[in-house]
Amino acid sequence: MMNEPLFFAPIFKERIWGGKELEDKFAYKVPYDRTGECWAISAHINGPSIVENGPFSGKTLNEVWRENPEVFDYYGGDTFPLLTKILDANQDLSVQVHPDNLYANLYENGELGKTECWYIIDCKEGAEMIYGHNAKTKEEFIRMIENGNWDKLLRRVKVKPGDFFYVPSGTIHALCEGTVVLETQQSSDTTYRVYDYERRDENGKKRELHLEKAIDVTTIPHIDVDNKFRISKYKDILITTFIENQFFSVHKWKIDGTASLTMDKPFMLCSVINGNGTLRSVEGDYFFNKGSHFILPAKTRNFEISGTCELIVSHV
Numbered sequence: 001m002m003n004e005p006l007f008f009a010p011i012f013k014e015r016i017w018g019g020k021e022l023e024d025k026f027a028y029k030v031p032y033d034r035t036g037e038c039w040a041i042s043a044h045i046n047g048p049s050i051v052e053n054g055p056f057s058g059k060t061l062n063e064v065w066r067e068n069p070e071v072f073d074y075y076g077g078d079t080f081p082l083l084t085k086i087l088d089a090n091q092d093l094s095v096q097v098h099p100d101n102l103y104a105n106l107y108e109n110g111e112l113g114k115t116e117c118w119y120i121i122d123c124k125e126g127a128e129m130i131y132g133h134n135a136k137t138k139e140e141f142i143r144m145i146e147n148g149n150w151d152k153l154l155r156r157v158k159v160k161p162g163d164f165f166y167v168p169s170g171t172i173h174a175l176c177e178g179t180v181v182l183e184t185q186q187s188s189d190t191t192y193r194v195y196d197y198e199r200r201d202e203n204g205k206k207r208e209l210h211l212e213k214a215i216d217v218t219t220i221p222h223i224d225v226d227n228k229f230r231i232s233k234y235k236d237i238l239i240t241t242f243i244e245n246q247f248f249s250v251h252k253w254k255i256d257g258t259a260s261l262t263m264d265k266p267f268m269l270c271s272v273i274n275g276n277g278t279l280r281s282v283e284g285d286y287f288f289n290k291g292s293h294f295i296l297p298a299k300t301r302n303f304e305i306s307g308t309c310e311l312i313v314s315h316v
Helices: 021-026 061-067 101-107 138-146 211-217
Strands: 006-009 011-019 035-041 082-089 095-097 116-123 128-133 154-158 164-167 173-175 179-186 192-195 230-234 237-244 249-262 268-281 284-289 293-296 302-315
Touching: 006 061, 011 082, 021 035, 021 082, 021 116, 021 179, 035 268, 035 293, 082 268, 082 302, 095 211, 101 211, 116 237, 116 249, 128 164, 138 211, 164 237, 179 268, 179 302, 192 211
Parallel strands: none
Antiparallel strands: 006 293, 011 035, 035 082, 082 179, 095 173, 095 192, 116 164, 116 179, 128 154, 128 173, 230 237, 237 249, 249 302, 268 284, 268 293, 268 302
């Protein structure tokens, strides 16, 4: 039974910028009117996922990672390396930046750095995101922050459903109002807030900024990522490979019919963003629908997915 896929119950986080789209789009029972994040597959201490099925039912992902490493056939460290989220940006998120592994290890108690990427599930017409900045030097970057010259400092790009953005550590970024995204990231919860639109929390206080650390880690000048997708078509499945690097590989599987697949990675994280279907392996049949999240363990080997569905799949 070590071959059985691990299905997870989502964990929800209240955020000042959240809303109810996760309930509307995925039929989740969200606990807050301002639910900003669904931590879908997580072994992070701030929100570990709980297995819903099989011999590990009731255990957290980090418990399975520590106690049964053979499930993952991966021995790259003590920390489960990836974290999958779905974000509902009902309002603009704060402008922020994340550290790399070295900086986070030194200044954030051994935390991993945070390189991430976003797949735009849905957004309102004309939606934008902040991606990068216009400063040419650190001195100019600091001066524009001190002067509050945000319109000239921050770069804005239009987004539409189906877009993919790679956000390496050191990149100034923010999702903007009316956007729902699936985020694949290193397993880290370290964020340095640069600007928050002078918003105040429920107690009337402005949220903390982390300008000194943000200035330390921001890539200056901004470097655009030349990211070329690769598309492969097989019988009943279209595979789009968005990114492959030292942190993660991320793909979209679009299936209409029955796709026969082979497990050739230590493990795969799978999130269903549209439709429904059935996963068939030697362990049995497993039904999934929009909003399901599961891990295919190392010994899955050959399997089939039948249905009409789209999945975002990641692995190390």
